[in-house]
Amino acid sequence: MINAVMLKTALATLKNDGVSGLFTAVHDRVFPAQMSSYDDFKHLFLGKIGLEIGGPTRLFKRGNLVPVYPDAGRIDNCNFSAQTLWEGSIVEGATFRYHDGSEPGVQYVAEATDLNxxxxxxxxxxxxxxxxxxxxxxxxxxxxxxxxxxxxxxLVLVAPHLEGTFDRNRPVTTLAHMIEDFENKTPETDTTHLAEILALHDMSRDPAAGSRADFEQRCADNLTFRGMHHHVFDTALLVELVDHMGLQITAVEAFRPFNIVVIARKPAEGEAVSNEQFRGENSTWASPFQADKRGTAAK
Known part of the structure; x- marks a missing residue:
């Protein structure tokens, strides 16, 4: 059944991207893509124990982008609050249900920045x-x-590409800025990006936000709602962030309408990491986004 939000989303897509853009959006929802390389990595999840930060999300369900859920042995979960916009009420303990037929995982309530x-x-x-x-x-x-x-x-890391989202009018964040946030121990109460968000957020691409007043109120109380996008990504930035973390990247793919997927591995002690094939002019990943094609990282 088509609800009011879905109708507003369709009309906004038609206005912004035309008939072809609306057709693409509908196609991607009805026939979601799967990572072309997922079968090569499936063994990394079969019967294994994992942790999801946030979620559950349809992108990890059977027939979707990275269908880990049906393959995993068990998945635990961490969410920032016992009450969220996306999941509603959350109870700690063996309550994380992510896939029919799988035993529930352990649910934690904690900040993603502090898994003590x-x-x-x-x-x-x-x-x-x-x-x-x-x-x-x-x-x-x-x-x-x-x-x-x-x-x-x-690590399976999925982030939104600005070109397909309400972030499209904002500048891509720099890795240097994220490094400064880390060095300055920036807390979740940070409002550095609030003025930029209020000025450049594309409300036509965010019908679920409701009215402008509703959106501004949620931003003002972001510690409760966590709806703000502090940082804005293109594919090259997500690759640079993962590389900065000293992880060995094994796959990068970008998908319409707005998903970037990076799969990476934690190296063994003393193992050298080299991600040059995914970075700069020598990168091997492809992207459907024009913002990536204008840069130096996409082929």
Missing amino acids: MIADDTYEFVLSSHVVEHTANPIQAMTEWKRVLKEQGT
Whole structure:
């Protein structure tokens, strides 16, 4: 059934991207893409124990972009609050239900930047879909995600490409800015990007936000709602961030309408990391986004 938000989204897509853009958006929703290389990485999740930050998300379900859920042995979860815009009420304990037929995983309520309740080298994989942009200190968050990964463990990181989202009028964040956030121990109360968001957020691409007043109120109380995108990504930036974390990138793919996927591995102690094939003029990934094609990182 088509609801009011879906209708507003369709009309906004038609206005912004024309009939072809609307057709593409409908096609991508009805026939979601799967990573072309997922079958090569499936063994990394089969029967393995992992942790998802945020979620659950349809992108990890069967028939979707990175269909990890049906393959995993168990997935635990961490969310920032016992009440969120996306999941509603959350209860800690063995309550994380991510896939029919799978036993529920352990649910934690904690900041993505502070997983102190989880020991080092606990999980064989970590999943994160559309979380890193909501985090005021993404390097601190990813430091924790890397810490709880076992050696040779896998990170699946999904972030929104600005070109397909309400961020399209904002500048791409720099890695240098994220490094400053880490060095300055920037907390989740940070409002550095608030003025930019209020000025440049494309409301026509965000019908779920409701009225302008509703949107501004949620931004003003972001510590409760976590709806703001502190940082803005293109594919090259997400690659640079993962490389900065000292992770060995194994796959990069970008998909319409707005998803960037990076799969990376935590190296063994003393192992050299080289991501040159994914960076700069020598990169091997392809992207459907014009913003990437204008840069030097996409082929």
